Amino acid sequence: MSTSAPRVRVRGVVGESVERPDAVPKVKGEFEYASDLRRDGMLFGATLRSPHAHARIAGIETSAAKRMSGVRAVITSGELPTRERFGLMKLDQPVLATERVRYVGEPVAIVAADSAEEARLAVRAITVRYEPLAAITDPVAALQQGAEQLHRSGNVIDEVIVVHGDPDTRADVVVEGEYEVAMQDQAALGPEAGLAIPRRDGGVDLHVATQWLHEDLRQIAPCLGLPESKVRLVLAGVGGAFGAREDVTLQIHTCLLALATRRPVRMTYGREESFYGHVHRHPAKLFYAHGATKRGELVFVRATIVLDGGAYASSSPAVIANAACFGAGPYRVPNARIHAVGAYTNNPPAGAMRGFGAVQSCFAYEGQMDALAAKLGIDPVELRERNALRNGDPIITSQPVEGSAPVAEIVRRCADAPLPPRGPETDPIALPGGAGNLTHGEGVRRGVGFAVGMKNVCYSHGFDDFATARVRLMRDERGPLARVHTAAAEVGQGLVTVCVQIVRTELGVERVELDPPDTTIGSAGSSSASRQTWMTGGAVLAACREVKAVLLSRARATGRPPDDLAALLDEPIDKTVSHRHRDTEPRDAATQNAGHVAFLFAAHRAVADVDIETGLIKVVQIATAQDVGKAINPLAVVGQIEGGIAQGLGLAVMEEVILKDGHVRNASFTDYLLPTTLDMPPVVTLLIEHPHPDAPYGAKGVGEPPTISSTPAIVAAIRAATGRTLHRVPVRPDDIVFDEPYRSGWRITPGDDPRRAVRA
Amino acid sequence: MKLNVNGSERDLEVDDHESLLTALRERLGLPGSKNACEQGECGSCSVLLDGALVCSCLVLAGAVAGRDVRTVEALSDDEGLHPVQRAFAETGAVQCGFCTPGLVVATYALLTENPEPSDREVREALSGNICRCTGYGRILEAVQRASAAMYRR
Ligand code: FES
Ligand code: FES
Numbered sequence: 001m002s003t004s005a006p007r008v009r010v011r012g013v014v015g016e017s018v019e020r021p022d023a024v025p026k027v028k029g030e031f032e033y034a035s036d037l038r039r040d041g042m043l044f045g046a047t048l049r050s051p052h053a054h055a056r057i058a059g060i061e062t063s064a065a066k067r068m069s070g071v072r073a074v075i076t077s078g079e080l081p082t083r084e085r086f087g088l089m090k091l092d093q094p095v096l097a098t099e100r101v102r103y104v105g106e107p108v109a110i111v112a113a114d115s116a117e118e119a120r121l122a123v124r125a126i127t128v129r130y131e132p133l134a135a136i137t138d139p140v141a142a143l144q145q146g147a148e149q150l151h152r153s154g155n156v157i158d159e160v161i162v163v164h165g166d167p168d169t170r171a172d173v174v175v176e177g178e179y180e181v182a183m184q185d186q187a188a189l190g191p192e193a194g195l196a197i198p199r200r201d202g203g204v205d206l207h208v209a210t211q212w213l214h215e216d217l218r219q220i221a222p223c224l225g226l227p228e229s230k231v232r233l234v235l236a237g238v239g240g241a242f243g244a245r246e247d248v249t250l251q252i253h254t255c256l257l258a259l260a261t262r263r264p265v266r267m268t269y270g271r272e273e274s275f276y277g278h279v280h281r282h283p284a285k286l287f288y289a290h291g292a293t294k295r296g297e298l299v300f301v302r303a304t305i306v307l308d309g310g311a312y313a314s315s316s317p318a319v320i321a322n323a324a325c326f327g328a329g330p331y332r333v334p335n336a337r338i339h340a341v342g343a344y345t346n347n348p349p350a351g352a353m354r355g356f357g358a359v360q361s362c363f364a365y366e367g368q369m370d371a372l373a374a375k376l377g378i379d380p381v382e383l384r385e386r387n388a389l390r391n392g393d394p395i396i397t398s399q400p401v402e403g404s405a406p407v408a409e410i411v412r413r414c415a416d417a418p419l420p421p422r423g424p425e426t427d428p429i430a431l432p433g434g435a436g437n438l439t440h441g442e443g444v445r446r447g448v449g450f451a452v453g454m455k456n457v458c459y460s461h462g463f464d465d466f467a468t469a470r471v472r473l474m475r476d477e478r479g480p481l482a483r484v485h486t487a488a489a490e491v492g493q494g495l496v497t498v499c500v501q502i503v504r505t506e507l508g509v510e511r512v513e514l515d516p517p518d519t520t521i522g523s524a525g526s527s528s529a530s531r532q533t534w535m536t537g538g539a540v541l542a543a544c545r546e547v548k549a550v551l552l553s554r555a556r557a558t559g560r561p562p563d564d565l566a567a568l569l570d571e572p573i574d575k576t577v578s579h580r581h582r583d584t585e586p587r588d589a590a591t592q593n594a595g596h597v598a599f600l601f602a603a604h605r606a607v608a609d610v611d612i613e614t615g616l617i618k619v620v621q622i623a624t625a626q627d628v629g630k631a632i633n634p635l636a637v638v639g640q641i642e643g644g645i646a647q648g649l650g651l652a653v654m655e656e657v658i659l660k661d662g663h664v665r666n667a668s669f670t671d672y673l674l675p676t677t678l679d680m681p682p683v684v685t686l687l688i689e690h691p692h693p694d695a696p697y698g699a700k701g702v703g704e705p706p707t708i709s710s711t712p713a714i715v716a717a718i719r720a721a722t723g724r725t726l727h728r729v730p731v732r733p734d735d736i737v738f739d740e741p742y743r744s745g746w747r748i749t750p751g752d753d754p755r756r757a758v759r760a
Numbered sequence: 761m762k763l764n765v766n767g768s769e770r771d772l773e774v775d776d777h778e779s780l781l782t783a784l785r786e787r788l789g790l791p792g793s794k795n796a797c798e799q800g801e802c803g804s805c806s807v808l809l810d811g812a813l814v815c816s817c818l819v820l821a822g823a824v825a826g827r828d829v830r831t832v833e834a835l836s837d838d839e840g841l842h843p844v845q846r847a848f849a850e851t852g853a854v855q856c857g858f859c860t861p862g863l864v865v866a867t868y869a870l871l872t873e874n875p876e877p878s879d880r881e882v883r884e885a886l887s888g889n890i891c892r893c894t895g896y897g898r899i900l901e902a903v904q905r906a907s908a909a910m911y912r913r
Contacts, residue, residue, distance in 0.1 A: 023849035026857030027841065027864055029792020029832035036791040117775075189796045189804060189858040189892050239794075239858030240892050271797045429880060492856025492893045635852040635898070642895030643855065669801035669890070677883040680896045 013505040014697050017635035020497050021514065022490070034193035034209035034236035035268045042195070043072055045250070045257050045267035046119035048109040048126050049276060050101035053135035053346040053662025054150075057099055057108070057128060065111065065125040070118035073260040074126065076109045080256070081225040086248050088215070088351070090313040092151060095223050095252050101130070102150060102311035103348050104663050105276025112257040112265050135662050139308035139343035140285060140746050143755050150311070150344045157309045157342040158317035160324040163590040164396040167337030167751060171291025171299035175371040178744045179288065179364040180728040183308075183657040184281040184650070186353050187674055190239015192249045192277055193268040196258035203230030204255045209238040211245040213487045214523035223252045224259065231255070235517040241491035242647070243352030244278040246528055247314050275667035279314050279351030280657055282307040282342070284323070284360035289750040290368045296378045298387050301328040301368075301396070302751030305340040305361060307350070314351030316342040321461060322357030325591065328396045329365040330407045330454040330601050331387040336396040337751040346662045352528060354647060355707040358455040363729055366451040366712035370719070380716070381415045381450050388452075389601075395454075398592040401599055403629075403700070404690035410625040411452055414603035417623035417684045419448075432609055432616035434678050443613035446620070449716025452603045453709030456596040457701040458531040462586035465531070465597075466578050468522030469499075469539035473507060473547050473565075474572035480565040482507055485515035488524035488536040493703055494636040495532045499540050501632060502696065506544035507551075508563055522578055530600060530701030533632060537696045539579035546575040582694060598692055602626040602705035604645070604713035607681075610721040615733025617653050619679070619714055625686040629700030634687065637702050642683050644706025646675045651707075652714035654679070656730050761825035765790070766834035774821040780814075781805045783821035784831060792832040792861045796890075803889030806862040806869075807831045813869040815888075832861035835868060844868050847906035848899070855893035863889045867903050875911040877903070 012018040025031040062074045077098040085091040097108045109126050113119035136142045142155040149155060194208035203226060210216050213233040221228045238245065250267040257265040269277045285306045291299040305323050309316040324340035353359075373380040388407035394400045428437045431444060459465035470485040482503045490496045500512040517524070524536045550573045555562040562568070585593040607620040622645050631637045647655075654673040658665040666672045691698020711729060718736070719726050726735060727742040735742075746757040761772055765788060774783050779798070784790045784807070793816055794804035800818040807816045808830040816829075835842040841849070844867045854860050863886065870877060870885040877885065882903045891899060 017852070019849055020854060022857070023854050024841065024845075026854045026860050027845035027848045028836050029861040029864075031857055032791075033794070033858060035795065036785075187892055188856070189794070189802065189890065190856065191796065238856060239796075240856040242892070271799070427880070429884065494855065639852045639855055639894055639898055642897040643893045644895070646895035647892075668799055669797040670799050674890050674892065675895075676887045676890060677896050677900070678887045683895065683897055 010504045010508055010510040012501060014501045014632050018497055018501055018633055020494060021500055022496060032237050033190050033239050034207065035191055037195040037207055037236055037266060039195065039197065039264040042264045042266055043112040043114060043261055044116040044119045045254055045265050046111050046123045047107050047253060048123045050097060050104060050106040050108055052101055052130050052132050053104050054133040055101050055130040056133060057097060057101065058131050059129040060109065061127045062109065065122040068122050068125060070114035071111060071122045073112040073257055074109060074122065075256055075260060082223060084222040086219040086223055086252065087313055088247055088315045089317050093312040103346055105348055107253065110253045110257060112261050135346035137345055137347055137659065137662050139306050139345050140754055140757050142343040142345050143341060155344045157313045157344055158320050159341045160321045160591060162324050162327065162336060162338040162396055164398060164592065165335035167300055167302055167335050169300055169335050172294045173375055174289060174291045175368055175375055176289045176750060177368055177371060177727060179286040179367055180742055180744060181284045181360045181363055182730060183283045183659060184353060184655050185275060185657050185672060186242035186244035188240030188242055188244055191269045191271065191274050194250055194254045195264060195266045196254040197264045198258045198262050201230065204258055205232045205234065206251060206255055207234045207236040208251055209236050209245060211241050211489050211491060211528055212526035213489065213517060213519050215526060216248060216251050217519050219248050220252050220255060224255055233519045235489055238489060238491040241527065242354045243528060246352040246526060247279050249277050271669060272667045275664050276348060279349045281353035282309065282319055282350040282360065285744045286360065286364040287748045287750045288364050288368050290372050292372055292376065296376050296383050296386055298331055298333050300335040301333050303327050303338045304748050304750055304752055304754050305338065306754045307342040308345055308347055309342040310345055310347040310349035312349045314349050316350065319357040321587065323361045325397050325595065326358045326454055327361040327365065329362065330389045330452050332389055332393050333396050339751055339753055341754050347659055348664065354644065355455065355704050358453060358708050359711065362453040362708045363712050366709065367727060370716055381411060384411050384452055397595060399594045399596060403598050403692035404627060405601065406627050406688055406690055407452060407601055410601055410603040410627055410688055413686050413688065414605050414623055414625035415450065417605065417686065420607055420621040432611040432618040433614060438614050438616060439611045443611050444609050445612060445721040446607065446609050447717040447721025449606045449713045449720055451709040451712035451716060453705060454599055454601050455704050455708060457600050458529055458534055458581050458597040460584050461595045462584055465525055465535065466580045467524045467535035467539040468576065468578045469536060469543045470521055470576040471503065471540060471543035471547050472572055472574045473509065473569060475566060475569040480509045480569060481511045481513065482509045483513050483515060484540060485521050486524045486536050487517045487519060487521050488532055489517060489527040491527050493527065493640065494633060495536060497636060498533050498537050498632050502537055502540050503544055506541060506548060509565065530703045533699050534581065534695050534701055535579060539577055541696045542579050543575045543577040546577060547573045598700060600627065600700055600705045602709055604710045606713040606717040608714060608717035608721060610718055610736060612722055612736060615736035617718060619649055619681045621681045622710060623684040624706065625688055626702065626705055627688045627690060628702050629692045629695055630689050630698035631687050632697060632699050637687060638685050640702045641685050641706045644703065645683055645710045646680050648707045648710030649680065649714060650675050651729055652711045653730050763824050763826060764828045766830055776822065778821045779817050780819040780821045780824055781816040784816060790831050790833055794858055794861055796858065803866060804859055804862040806865040808865065808869060813866055832865050835864065843909040844906040847902040847909060851902040851905055852898040853894060853902035859889060859891040863891065863899060867906060871907055871910060876907055
């Protein structure tokens with residue numbers, strides 16, 4: 001059978017920079033986000049949250065709230081239809097707190113009322129008697145003997161140990177360091193929102209901004225006491241996600257209120273509530289030792305990594321596995337021991353954020369690589385090139401890198417990118433401190449820093465990862481038309497464009513329309529792990545090829561050319577395909593097997609000006625080279641890279657959810673600082689395209705690598721400018737001015753079990 | 761109270777502490793202006809009040825009686841997109857798009873006052889508009905493309 005592409009030339013195919021199909025409604029303000037949803041007779045939901053990091057609930061009094069004007073329902077744990085719990089990887093989270101609260105912000109009661117204001121007032125009228133308990137907020141302390149157990153299973157969420165070669169071997173040169181990554185917020189601009197509509201059959205439809213409709217469904221239905229067939233999820237417009245929408249937030253609550261009142265109910269979090277309502281990036285403490293020969297070849301990496309999972313598990317087990325598996329970075333490391341543990345604490349729960357565990361370890365191992373380069377007297381770029389993973393080399397889990405591992409190439413290309421003009425800045429806006437006019441350049445030093453990172457694409461360790469797509473090719477008054485239906489969440493990344501481009505390329509039809517994603521079709525998996533181009537893109541591609549096969553057989557039967565679509569589509573062609581990537585192996589005791597599908601790599605070079613008197617920083621330029629396999633939509637790839645770098649810059653110099661005894665001290669955009677146009681420098685982007693044989697068109701996925709190594713590159717630039725140690729991100733002005741090296745407060749031999757830590 | 765919204769007289773009843781943003785979104789059926797922080801920090805709610813760029817979340821609805829409000833919904837007409845909107849769509853300046861209405865209005869205000877801004881002037885003018893997705897590179901390009909389309913044809 002011939003599979004040659006139809007001869008008609010269509011615009012907007014794979015490889016072109018194509019405008020998003022939703023760009024026009026978005027620029028007009030017509031695109032409907034979850035927080036814009038409305039229905040006649042709609043009620044408004046609100047949530048009462050715990051003010052304590054850890055407390056016993058001695059009693060809840062709701063009668064006053066129930067009597068208030070406009071109030072239609074008040075629900076506490078006692079009124080829930082089931083005692084089911086929810087959670088991405090462990091069902092450890094109660095729908096509403098029962099008996100005890102484990103973090104500040106934990107939902108305790110929910111209310112539906114005629115107006116948002118009445119719902120808020122009713123929440124305030126609920127009285128809860130708490131008996132405060134001692135809170136554990138240091139994850140290393142949570143792991144020590146005698147620490148109070150926050151869950152029946154203990155305080156260890158999960159533990160991943162990688163043992164590779166002979167980790168206790170000796171080396172000519174050894175560097176040790178401890179590092180810390182603070183809690184970062186995804187800060188998607190669109191707040192959490194959803195609209196639940198009760199159905200006549202006793203079920204419920206939920207329109208919600210999420211990353212994975214089917215996973216939400218799996219967790220929601222049991223908590224409502226309903227079979228999955230009675231709950232339908234529809235994707236509402238998503239205003240950014242970055243991992244924060246992997247977990248259930250208001251989904252179950254909104255459905256419960258709709259079912260209780262028999263009315264549509266909308267819930268929308270405000271910005272402060274959003275900070276408490278969704279998971280964040282795991283804070284981490286990392287203890288590293290690197291050994292190398294005198295010539296600068298890595299001999300061993302030993303590391304202990306403690307991740308703060310907060311009060312509930314969320315996706316912590318997979319984050320821990322990533323931190324461990326990629327704990328030595330994109331280098332040839334013959335011997336390694338990484339001991340990574342995630343601990344339950346009374347901090348707000350941590351979960352997915354772009355980079356997912358790879359971010360935390362990259363900050364540490366790249367700091368180590370620079371320290372090693374300094375000790376050996378080797379240029380840091382040279383040291384990285386010398387140790388770079390090549391095609392076929394194993395990573396520390398023994399899995400060889402297949403497809404492409406152009407690490408030395410991205411390092412060299414990135415290092416050779418043009419530098420920004422030197423020359424003293426005269427305009428204060430371009431100096432550290434910007435419009436604050438804090439310097440005329442006297443104390444300002446420039447530094448250049450470099451970093452490389454790696455991560456997996458798709459889900460790992462034996463997870464049954466698949467995506468489903470339905471493609472229908474038909475004809476209407478205007479000619480041939482293809483319709484695509486998937487459950488994949490467009491969160492801003494541009495998957496909708498990729499799907500349209502694939503259909504145009506495969507079927508030669510310019511008119512491609514997308515059905516709204518919902519759970520009436522099979523799962524697409526999550527819009528995370530940089531996986532949707534590979535997975536949903538792969539499913540759309542496979543479905544197109546099945547459609548094309550029918551087209552070709554019709555062409556043969558009728559003697560028409562296969563691109564004469566008008567003549568061949570008297571009957572529509574309709575194909576639904578589930579696409580799986582190759583199997584991965586579950587983790588074994590030493591994590592020595594093929595647990596991952598494929599690997600992504602990026603290199604970053606940062607140039608920063610630092611005022612050593614005020615400690616203020618201005619990042620002047622970022623250069624990056626990224627192995628993307630194949631750029632399906634080059635403009636969108638550049639957008640992912642620039643956006644990912646902005647989040648890496650945020651973590652490097654400004655973004656921190658500041659915790660004090662489990663309380664978030666800066667739950668607003670006034671106090672949680674995000675990069676603006678004045679913080680974000682020009683980015684020089686070099687796309688390296690080595691197609692991966694298993695991926696659609698070779699496209700490897702691009703979303704996460706920009707966020708992984710941009711942070712350590714920027715910190716390296718600040719170190720180069722100032723000579724400071726800077727082992728904690730975000731770097732604060734005081735870290736530069738007062739030069740107090742970071743101390744974790746614990747002594748742990750790198751690679752050891754953190755349960756053997758002693759207080760320093 | 762009465763006010764002029766996007767060219768038409770509207771009658772409106774508002775609560776004392778209600779923001780213009782809430783009034784636009786919840787009472788006037790104009791959800792194009794977005795609510796992302798409600799503290800004047802992100803610019804998602806940007807509108808023109810008597811021609812001046814404001815964060816509508818910081819303006820009391822009661823204070824706009826008799827005044828002229830223009831929102832993102834007023835920028836395009838039956839003829840099609842405004843050049844600022846076209847430029848944003850074409851340059852890849854839109855990802856999730858939640859920041860886009862505010863940025864489109866802010867860019868319109870900037871280019872009305874300063875038809876050919878330098879890169880630095882654009883950065884200063886748009887520094888009150890947060891975008892979490894794009895890293896701003898394509899947005900800065902969209903502003904230049906819009907300026908070219910509007911003035912240097
Ligand atoms: S919502 Fe008005 S500035 Fe953020
Ligand atoms: S495009 Fe998502 S916030 Fe700007």
